[in-house]
Amino acid sequence: MTRILTALCLSMLLAVPAVAGTVTAVTIDGLTCAAPVLDAIAQEAGLTTALVSTSREKARAALCSGQADMALLPADVSVAKKIRNLGPVFTAEYGVIGRAGNYFRSLRELGGKIVAVVRGEEKDERISKRKGIIPRPLAGYEQCLKLLLAGKVDAVAGDICGMAHAVKKMRIPKQALGTPFILSSTPVCLFVSDGLGENIRPIDETLYLLKKKETLRKILAQYSL
Incomplete structure (x- = not known):
């Protein structure tokens, strides 16, 4: 709809x-x-x-x-x-972020992890079951971040500015999140x-x-x- x-x-x-x-x-x-x-x-x-x-x-x-x-x-x-x-x-940067203390530095570290992504948005093809990563499509970044903080997903992948906007809107302290792992940058x-x-x-x-x-x-x- x-x-x-x-x-x-x-x-x-x-x-x-x-x-x-x-x-x-x-x-x-x-x-x-x-x-x-x-x-x-x-x-x-x-x-x-x-x-x-x-x-x-x-x-x-x-x-x-x-x-x-x-x-x-x-x-x-x-x-x-x-x-x-x-x-x-x-x-524009596309990356992955986890909870504080979870600093992803490579795709290998995401192996077997559940990674929230926004349904319908462009995503990095490496975030897939073929690469041993379990993508979980959700309605938006706010829902992705809620599940991340609740421990129901291991990370969130997507556009960094989109995630930052949701973090600000939800008033999530930046110290509650890890450092973003950037997968790609596009002018x-x-x-x-x-x-x-x-x-x-x-x-x-x-x-x-x-x-x-x-x-x-x-x-x-x-x-x-």
Whole structure:
């Protein structure tokens, strides 16, 4: 039911024609820090955003079809020629975290462990039964962390900024958790459609200024473990 409602909301929002000063932005489910970053870029450029979070493929398709104006997506995503890459904005990290005292330093140490993951989100293929690890799909990071602290799973795997957001929301003391073991790091870039026309230049200039003023770094610092 949740997937149906998400798809319906996505199609309704992307079907609304863009108006002056408003841009439709898309990002990937689980990439929690992308929303405030996109908002900061748009606001500084004098624009407002209609933000949609969806799967990687749907986000890419929306951008390439002209249904979306800009997106924060992994640098390796394949896009149409009419889409411009304005460069890297931040690095998304996928990792594993356990309770305090459980410091995972290799995949071998996860062998035989029950690892909570968020159902439907992209995950590292190494977190699988084929590798001797037992993934347990759950509804979201909050549920994953609750079971971790209750000792019902051994670790949580996922996007670090998504986990950090849940930790902050749940007011979990950082000392209750171990040090994250990073499995992969991916540059996330700002992609814009040629359909933005004259708005592309102020967005590009804004991205440069926000990096220079370290505004983006301060936003991203709120999503770290």
